[in-house]
Amino acid sequence: MATDFPAGPATGPRVLRPDDWDSWYDTLIRAFGGVPESPEERELWNALTEFDRSLGVWEDGTCVGTAGAFSFRLTVPGGALVPTAGVTMVGVAATHRRRGVLTSMMRRQLDDVRSWGEPLAVLTASEPAIYGRFGYAAATFGLSAEIDTGRVRLSVPAGADDVRLLYASPADVLDVCEDVYARLVPSRPGMLARRPGWERLGVLDPESERDGASPLQCVVAGRGGEVAGYARFRVKLGWGEAGHNGTVVLEDLAALDPETEGALWRFLFGIDLTTTLSLRGRPADDAWQYQVSDIRRCRARSRDALYVRLVDLGAALEARTYQAPVDVVFEVEDDFCPWNAGRWRLSGDAKGASCARTTEAADLALSVRELGAVYLGGVSLGALAAAGRVRELRAGALTEAAVGFGSTVTPWMPHGF
Structure with missing residues (x-):
């Protein structure tokens, strides 16, 4: 029997329609080995799917890529609940690997998250090596x-x-x-x-x-x-x-x-x-x-658990408090979300914080990944500096920031998504 192969490349990501959910979810299940879920599980994830925040990539009517983003509120140091995109259901058909499908979905998704006014995106990583290039870093451990x-x-x-x-x-x-x-x-x-x-x-x-x-x-x-x-x-x-x-x-x-x-x-x-x-x-x-x-x-x-990505760096750093006074200028690299790149001055304490762009000399140089790792207080800036991931440009700035970013309670992701 002849097989008709798709004639053209996959289209860019588009928002998921309810009547496409079954084929979209089947693509996701296949990407994770193809073992069917129970009817109870499938029904629950269908009910929880936020269609207007879910994306699919299609090629001649066949779904080849999936990604979603739940609308969460995440507790940050100080107790505030911050609007957060819970990135989920990310999969690419094995027939379409290394063709830019994942990158196109991550690009569209982070642009969407920014437009929704959510300063954070979080995920659990089936393969941690994948998500670093999109600015995510392990911030909690189980x-x-x-x-x-x-x-x-x-x-x-x-x-x-x-x-x-x-x-x-x-x-x-x-x-x-x-x-x-x-x-x-x-x-x-x-x-x-x-x-x-x-x-x-x-x-x-x-x-x-x-x-x-x-x-x-x-x-x-x-x-x-x-x-x-x-x-x-x-x-x-x-x-x-x-x-x-x-x-x-x-x-x-x-x-x-x-x-x-x-x-x-x-x-x-x-x-x-x-x-x-x-x-x-x-x-x-x-x-x-x-x-x-x-x-x-x-x-x-x-084991690593929750991965954090700062989507709006200034808003994210202002949303949490700091267990000791901190006044530091960061020089931030962020190739995937360039609106975060540059110098930011963070001033904060246990009562609140402000974070704004500045032309002042930088005290610490790092990428957005390091800020994601330390954001919830479970990873030390000092440890990242020892690993060569953070550079101290002003003597004493590392200790000041490391103490301020700490948390007396270890951050924890209570369940997957």
Whole structure:
């Protein structure tokens, strides 16, 4: 049977139409290996897709490239929620690699984000090497661990004994759990204020994603007459010659105070017939690390998580606060978004900041990637300088800026998108 090959090159990116979503999403799935998602997952992502913020590249009626941008609000140091484009669903057909399809979508997307008045763009990178050339840099890191709960003991705050724990259906307590999450959002940089519909992501439970573990379970924690925390998890039973060796797989845990958090961790450590607690993507400063009897038997490790791109440099640096006074002039390189390039004077402290163009002599020279890496306070300017990524042009400027950009709370991306 003859095959009719497309006659011409792919067109430039255009906004996604609702009736094109299935073919657009099929292109994305194929770009990530072609393994079909469950109907529940597919329906949810269809419902969450913002069509007017999604792009496709087409060649003679065939979709060959996909990209989207959710409209998020991201917590930054100081607690402000900043309008942010959550870059997502980026894929290029393997038949059209190295033909400029991705670059054309990134170009159109960042131009759009700027026109929407959103100073930041963020993403999670399937291949980190791809996005550096578009100005993105890793700004948060997730903690994973495989804790040997058969040998590791946990010491929690004394008030944990006052916390009451109850099993509940994840769907039945979704609203109260979402309220706990919403109350935590302003307290940690990197957290996302969830729009209606996004709460469903936390209880999505297709059997294909369980890897032999139980359906999703949930425990809610009560303290002082209100729900103060929750944990969502699965249990994967196992048996060996010596007896049980099951695993608790933690999906999500949130608490409003240290006592409630301690009670939830203690519960997870002690679930019957299990000897391992598996967790991933947790905050790098999770408290349990300082409560365990043997950190080596926890096999803790870190991985890059949220990548940040400053789209409007001045507005982005003004949106956050600084934990110590800073008054510094940056010489910024930004080849992909040249409107950010040049000298900027940042003056700020814990109360607020201003950032404007200047002709004054530069104190520090760096690219927009370094500013993205340090923006949420989880990466040190000093470390980047030691790596040769930041140049100090005025003595003392590096220390001043590094201290100011820091954060007493480690930034954290709570979930993917």
